[in-house]
Amino acid sequence: MTLPPYYQRLIERYPQVSLEEWQLLDQLATVRYIRKGEHFLRVGTVARNAAFVLSGQFKYSFHAEDGAEKIMKFSFADDFLTNCVSFNNNKPSYQNITALEDSVILRFNIKKLQPLYDLHLSILHVNIQLYQDIMQQQAEHQYILSLKSPLERYKFLLKHRPMLIQKISLTNISRYLFTSREALSRARLLVAEDLDNQNAWGCP
CATH class of the missing domain: 1.10.10 (Arc Repressor Mutant, subunit A)
Structure with a gap:
C-alpha cells in the first residue's frame, strides 16, 4: 500500500512511527477541505476528531463576556488540530477552532485511534508528545499575557x-x-x- 505524498511530512516529524503503522493510520483518516471562516470545532460541541493540517491556517478562539474575541492559539501546516480537554472529559468545547484561510486537513476520529495506543507504543508516544506540545504552547501564551x-x-x-x-x-x-x-x-x-x-x- 502506497501512502499519499503528504505522509512524508508526518514520517519526518514522527520517525518513531513505522511505515506499516502510518498505513494503518491512513485507513482511519479522511482528507477534508475547510473554507475560510468554517469551524473545525465549534463552541458548545464535544470534540470527536483530531486533524493534521496539510495546508492553511487556524485559530483557537472564544468570545469574552463583553463580546470581544480572544485568540488562544494559531495552527499552521504540519500542526495538529485537537481539543483534548473537550474529548477527554466528554464536555462541550469552550473554544472555536476556525480556518483563517481555505485549508486542507487530514482528519482522524479520536475514538477509533484510542485502541491503537495499547497495541502500538510509538503511536501512543506521538499522542503524549502532542499533549506536551499543547501544554508548552499554553504555558508560553500565559507568559506572554503576564x-x-x-x-x-x-x-x-x-x-x-x-x-x-x-x-x-x-x-x-x-x-x-x-x-x-x-x-x-x-x-x-x-x-x-x-x-x-x-x-x-x-x-x-
Missing part, C-alpha cells in the same frame, strides 16, 4: 515567534495578545522608531 504592556508582548513575538508577525493579520495578533488593535499599532510603531534610531546611530 507581560504588562502591548509593547512587551509584541517584542516577545518579534523575538520568539516572528512567523506569527509575518503570517497573521494585525487584528488577529491583537486578539492573541489580548489588547486592542490601536494599542498594538502604537507598539509596532515604537519598535520601528527604535530600529530607525539604532540604524541612525550606527551610520558612519
Whole structure:
C-alpha cells in the first residue's frame, strides 16, 4: 500500500512511527477541505476528531463576556488540530477552532485511534508528545499575557515567534495578545522608531 505524498511530512516529524503503522493510520483518516471562516470545532460541541493540517491556517478562539474575541492559539501546516480537554472529559468545547484561510486537513476520529495506543507504543508516544506540545504552547501564551504592556508582548513575538508577525493579520495578533488593535499599532510603531534610531546611530 502506497501512502499519499503528504505522509512524508508526518514520517519526518514522527520517525518513531513505522511505515506499516502510518498505513494503518491512513485507513482511519479522511482528507477534508475547510473554507475560510468554517469551524473545525465549534463552541458548545464535544470534540470527536483530531486533524493534521496539510495546508492553511487556524485559530483557537472564544468570545469574552463583553463580546470581544480572544485568540488562544494559531495552527499552521504540519500542526495538529485537537481539543483534548473537550474529548477527554466528554464536555462541550469552550473554544472555536476556525480556518483563517481555505485549508486542507487530514482528519482522524479520536475514538477509533484510542485502541491503537495499547497495541502500538510509538503511536501512543506521538499522542503524549502532542499533549506536551499543547501544554508548552499554553504555558508560553500565559507568559506572554503576564507581560504588562502591548509593547512587551509584541517584542516577545518579534523575538520568539516572528512567523506569527509575518503570517497573521494585525487584528488577529491583537486578539492573541489580548489588547486592542490601536494599542498594538502604537507598539509596532515604537519598535520601528527604535530600529530607525539604532540604524541612525550606527551610520558612519
